Amino acid sequence: xxxxxxxxxxxxxxTSSVLRMTGRELMKKKFSVVGTNVIREDGFDKVTGxxxxxxxxxxxxxxxxxxxxxxxxxxxxxxINYLEIENDASIISIITSADIxxxxxxxxxxxxxxxxxxxxxxxPGDVLxxxxxxxxxxxxxxxxxxxxxxxxxxxxxxxxxxxxxxAILIHPELGSNLIIxxxxxxxxIEKGFDESDQIIEQTYTTQLIEHAYIExxxxxxxxxxVNGVKIIGSIQNPFSARRxxxxxxxxxxxxxxxxxxxxxxxFGGKDDxxxxxxxxxxxxxxxVNRPVKIRYTRxxxxxxxxxxxxxxxxxxxxxxxxxxxxxxxxDILADGGAYCSMSPFVTWRSVVQATGPYEVENVHxxxxxxxTNNPYTGAMRGFGSPQxxxxxxxxxxxxxxxxxxxxxxxxKINGLKAGSITATGQxxxxxxxxxxxxxxxxxxxxxxxxxxxxYKKDKSxxxxxxxxxxxxxxxxxxxxxxxxxxxxxxxxxxxxCSLGAEGIDAAACYLSFQxxxxxxxxxxxxxxxxxLRTTFSIIVAEELGITTxxxxxxxxxxxRVPDSGPTVASRATLMGGGAVKNAAEILRGRFEELIQxxxxxxxEDEIVFRDNKILxxxxxxxxxxxxxxxxxxxxxxxxxxxxxxxxxxxxxxxHTGQGDAYFTYVYGCQIAEVSVNLGTGEVYLDKITAVxxxxxxxxxxxxxxxxxxxxxxxAGYGMLEEVTTENGLIRELNFDQYLILTAKDIGExxxxxxxxxxxxxxxxxxxxxxxxxxxTAAAISNAVSNATGNRFFNLPLNLxxxxxxxxxxxxxxxxxxLR
Amino acid sequence: MISLKFILNGxxxxxxxxxxxxxxxxxxxKLNLTGTKEGCGVGECGACTxxxxxxxxxxxxxxxxxxxxxxxxxxEGIANGNELHPIQKNFLKYGAVQCGFCSPAxxxxxxxxxxxxxxxxxxEIKDAIAGNLCRCTGYKQIIEAINESAKELxxx
Ligand code: FES
Ligand code: FES
Numbered sequence: 001x002x003x004x005x006x007x008x009x010x011x012x013x014x015t016s017s018v019l020r021m022t023g024r025e026l027m028k029k030k031f032s033v034v035g036t037n038v039i040r041e042d043g044f045d046k047v048t049g050x051x052x053x054x055x056x057x058x059x060x061x062x063x064x065x066x067x068x069x070x071x072x073x074x075x076x077x078x079x080i081n082y083l084e085i086e087n088d089a090s091i092i093s094i095i096t097s098a099d100i101x102x103x104x105x106x107x108x109x110x111x112x113x114x115x116x117x118x119x120x121x122x123x124p125g126d127v128l129x130x131x132x133x134x135x136x137x138x139x140x141x142x143x144x145x146x147x148x149x150x151x152x153x154x155x156x157x158x159x160x161x162x163x164x165x166x167a168i169l170i171h172p173e174l175g176s177n178l179i180i181x182x183x184x185x186x187x188x189i190e191k192g193f194d195e196s197d198q199i200i201e202q203t204y205t206t207q208l209i210e211h212a213y214i215e216x217x218x219x220x221x222x223x224x225x226v227n228g229v230k231i232i233g234s235i236q237n238p239f240s241a242r243r244x245x246x247x248x249x250x251x252x253x254x255x256x257x258x259x260x261x262x263x264x265x266x267f268g269g270k271d272d273x274x275x276x277x278x279x280x281x282x283x284x285x286x287x288v289n290r291p292v293k294i295r296y297t298r299x300x301x302x303x304x305x306x307x308x309x310x311x312x313x314x315x316x317x318x319x320x321x322x323x324x325x326x327x328x329x330x331d332i333l334a335d336g337g338a339y340c341s342m343s344p345f346v347t348w349r350s351v352v353q354a355t356g357p358y359e360v361e362n363v364h365x366x367x368x369x370x371x372t373n374n375p376y377t378g379a380m381r382g383f384g385s386p387q388x389x390x391x392x393x394x395x396x397x398x399x400x401x402x403x404x405x406x407x408x409x410x411x412k413i414n415g416l417k418a419g420s421i422t423a424t425g426q427x428x429x430x431x432x433x434x435x436x437x438x439x440x441x442x443x444x445x446x447x448x449x450x451x452x453x454x455y456k457k458d459k460s461x462x463x464x465x466x467x468x469x470x471x472x473x474x475x476x477x478x479x480x481x482x483x484x485x486x487x488x489x490x491x492x493x494x495x496x497c498s499l500g501a502e503g504i505d506a507a508a509c510y511l512s513f514q515x516x517x518x519x520x521x522x523x524x525x526x527x528x529x530x531x532l533r534t535t536f537s538i539i540v541a542e543e544l545g546i547t548t549x550x551x552x553x554x555x556x557x558x559x560r561v562p563d564s565g566p567t568v569a570s571r572a573t574l575m576g577g578g579a580v581k582n583a584a585e586i587l588r589g590r591f592e593e594l595i596q597x598x599x600x601x602x603x604e605d606e607i608v609f610r611d612n613k614i615l616x617x618x619x620x621x622x623x624x625x626x627x628x629x630x631x632x633x634x635x636x637x638x639x640x641x642x643x644x645x646x647x648x649x650x651x652x653x654x655h656t657g658q659g660d661a662y663f664t665y666v667y668g669c670q671i672a673e674v675s676v677n678l679g680t681g682e683v684y685l686d687k688i689t690a691v692x693x694x695x696x697x698x699x700x701x702x703x704x705x706x707x708x709x710x711x712x713x714x715a716g717y718g719m720l721e722e723v724t725t726e727n728g729l730i731r732e733l734n735f736d737q738y739l740i741l742t743a744k745d746i747g748e749x750x751x752x753x754x755x756x757x758x759x760x761x762x763x764x765x766x767x768x769x770x771x772x773x774x775x776t777a778a779a780i781s782n783a784v785s786n787a788t789g790n791r792f793f794n795l796p797l798n799l800x801x802x803x804x805x806x807x808x809x810x811x812x813x814x815x816x817x818l819r
Numbered sequence: 820m821i822s823l824k825f826i827l828n829g830x831x832x833x834x835x836x837x838x839x840x841x842x843x844x845x846x847x848x849k850l851n852l853t854g855t856k857e858g859c860g861v862g863e864c865g866a867c868t869x870x871x872x873x874x875x876x877x878x879x880x881x882x883x884x885x886x887x888x889x890x891x892x893x894x895e896g897i898a899n900g901n902e903l904h905p906i907q908k909n910f911l912k913y914g915a916v917q918c919g920f921c922s923p924a925x926x927x928x929x930x931x932x933x934x935x936x937x938x939x940x941x942x943e944i945k946d947a948i949a950g951n952l953c954r955c956t957g958y959k960q961i962i963e964a965i966n967e968s969a970k971e972l973x974x975x
């Protein structure tokens with residue numbers, strides 16, 4: 001990779017006071033497979049078209065199901081009349097909520113989402129019932145013959161009105177539209193503002209966006225009679241799906257087998273929606289006693305699946321004239337849409353990280369998520385961090401501008417260091433707190449300071465148009481050579497790894513060697529396209545000195561491996577990888593014992609596993625790994641095991657928002673370089689430099705891929721992506737209107753890894769997938785400001801925002817948090 | 820029902836089909852060639868790309884009846900048994916595959932490009948895959964893989 005640099009922390013030992021302060025040993029283990037380019041385990045099947053995604057499965061006698069909906073945002077269903085289709089031979093069964101043997105409402109956290117909404121519709125994606133038959137097009141035409149009598153109800157789309165006393169209630173039985181409130185109180189906020197020389201107050205908003213995985217949702221349920229039901233689907237978290245399906249069909253967990261097909265992208269998005277689709281398919285399959293497939297079109301996918309929360313973020317920050325932040329008061333409102341989904345957890349990450357990676361003595365934060373009739377929002381790569389990062393990193397630049405210092409200096413003055421106390425009162429220790437290191441590396445690599453100052457001076461006077469007049473005078477036109485302006489901007493972040501105080505955090509792995517030296521490997525975490533199988537194979541290969549092609553990764557199946565919690569929160573490498581390393585260590589221990597006995601070694605003699613061989617430290621080859629397995633098998637040694645990894649405990653006081661929120665953190669800095677066309681408002685991404693400390697990099701190709709993909713998604717979030725709604729109804733239902741970046745829209749991306757030391761995870765490997773995405777929009781916004789001299793408060797920075805500083809829209813259309 | 824004669828992955832085939840179905844459905848449902856994917860159904864994502872007479876086309880926008888007498892190549896026709904085509908090998912080598920849903924179509928778009936233009940510039944590569952959406956990779960490693968394939972194929 002020409003663009004890639006791996007920087008060992010040792011390199012910075014002389015220059016960085018941060019690292020010297022940790023005073024720890026900085027030498028790293030020498031790896032043979034870890035950190036090299038390994039071809040992905042499932043690659044062959046994927047480039048030849050043999051990989052089977054959910055919709056590629058077919059079974060004898062398989063039926064299809066289509067959904068019944070009404071184009072209403074909020075309505076009471078009075079009756080549904082199926083009379084006209086009752087004798088339609090193409091319909092094998094009508095599935096309604098009466099067919100559900102178990103729970104009729106489900107949810108990841110709160111059971112507020114009906115499998116079939118036959119009493120009331122609270123958002124347009126809601127499904128009333130389902131038709132099952134052989135031919136999808138005939139089923140679809142039958143849908144229009146069903147007579148639905150409904151009474152429209154008042155619609156609530158503005159989250160700011162959700163908590164007003166006279167607001168209509170989305171779920172009246174809950175008594176309030178408040179989904180969750182996370183307070184955080186640290187220090188004395190009044191005192192903090194008193195001690196400040198200056199105060200800035202600012203409101204930021206972010207938009208609703210779609211995951212836009214290229215594979216739409218698909219699932220097949222296969223009835224197994226007394227043995228329950230088997231599910232194959234595009235499912236991000238097979239164990240969550242199993243729990244929900246079991247509750248809905250009223251079967252014990254062991255009678256619900258969930259198999260993950262190759263997953264065509266998820267990014268947090270194929271969780272709740274897939275649990276619900278799987279449950280619907282299971283209900284139907286059990287009822288008609290035939291396999292039933294549900295497969296969404298893109299329009300249905302965008303209509304019904306959950307999205308990223310739009311946020312309204314109010315920040316008030318007090319700071320001294322020397323640039324030190326004294327106090328931050330933050331008030332965040334998240335639009336949860338019609339269902340709770342993961343809102344409590346998403347917003348919990350926001351409350352922990354809302355100040356940004358800065359030492360702030362006095363913090364007063366409130367984060368609330370509320371119900372509306374909008375499309376519901378849940379987990380999406382980033383998970384409650386891109387929104388506050390856009391706000392707090394914009395704010396840092398504003399502080400810098402006010403004080404006449406650079407964005408670099410203001411972050412250096414306030415940034416977290418080893419031993420710093422975070423907003424939640426947690427002391428950062430036991431790992432390299434590399435925030436300032438990644439900042440320094442990024443700034444140096446891009447020549448940030450010189451460029452920033454130059455572009456700032458360079459900027460032409462951006463014309464302030466007077467849009468009340470229909471004709472411009474000459475002085476309002478920009479000279480052609482003044483049209484393109486360059487800008488550079490940066491953003492930094494810290495991110496808590498894994499689930500933190502969200503829940504129990506443990507993962508399992510099954511590893512079984514055969515007597516010819518090959519192995520089966522299976523983790524309880526799922527391959528979502530991110531390359532987890534390859535990463536895990538590398539860990540086994542490294543620990544046992546073998547090559548990854550000897551390891552066969554089994555398909556993810558809830559009946560074959562213990563529940564390992566969800567594959568979310570960038571926890572796969574850290575937690576799942578930890579379990580894989582544990583399994584490999586257990587088996588290595590058994591091998592070592594055998595070798596010691598067999599070759600009569602002394603217990604202090606070191607045994608080396610390398611190049612598919614077992615060696616002594618003086619390089620004497622004892623046996624090949626293959627023969628070792630044969631020998632072990634012949635001695636009756638158990639060559640299979642379950643590995644386990646449990647995270648250290650975290651603690652959290654939900655009333656004060658204080659505690660050790662996460663057991664460790666990762667740090668990142670991204671710098672965006674842009675060209676802005678002042679005539680049209682177009683922003684061209686020239687280059688993004690992404691410096692991340694993910695701990696040890698295990699899977700190098702995969703890590704680079706995470707950076708390229710995350711930055712590109714983050715840039716889409718920053719510049720263009722947006723789901724708008726008209727009275728709750730989504731306007732962008734396919735890729736002709738919902739635009740994501742193409743190969744032509746993204747400039748150079750340069751990943752740089754700073755591998756900080758860490759005591760947790762396999763050889764200190766932590767998280768990368770989400771950090772890569774969360775910073776990009778903020779960095780771009782700061783860069784566009786550097787180019788134009790205008791600040792931006794509302795994502796995305798599309799043409800109108802950049803040119804006019806506002807969004808153009810028909811009166812009735814709602815854009816994210818904006819009215 | 821009509822009877823369609825065309826060349827599929829190098830072999831002459833005849834299939835009976837309703838004339839109104841899409842080429843995409845003919846391939847996936849009738850012929851079991853599931854390497855061709857549907858991502859949008861409206862010609863925007865490119866996941867359904869196949870080669871029709873050497874050109875990369877969206878099979879969701881082509882009716883089965885239109886392919887009479889044409890030569891169609893799907894992803895299943897690119898590798899020679901288990902021997903991968905250089906483009907496929909380089910996709911693996913350069914990490915151009917993540918979830919893999921877009922990959923068959925990307926490989927085919929690259930294939931069509933290199934047949935027509937063996938020495939493409941980076942801009943030309945981007946143009947050739949601009950109709951293929953990928954949500955995972957940010958396109959960088961895909962572009963690199965195509966670029967390397969071009970070099971490899973021209974020096975052979
Ligand atoms: S499915 Fe044909 S272009 Fe998307
Ligand atoms: S690899 Fe997932 S869409 Fe391209």
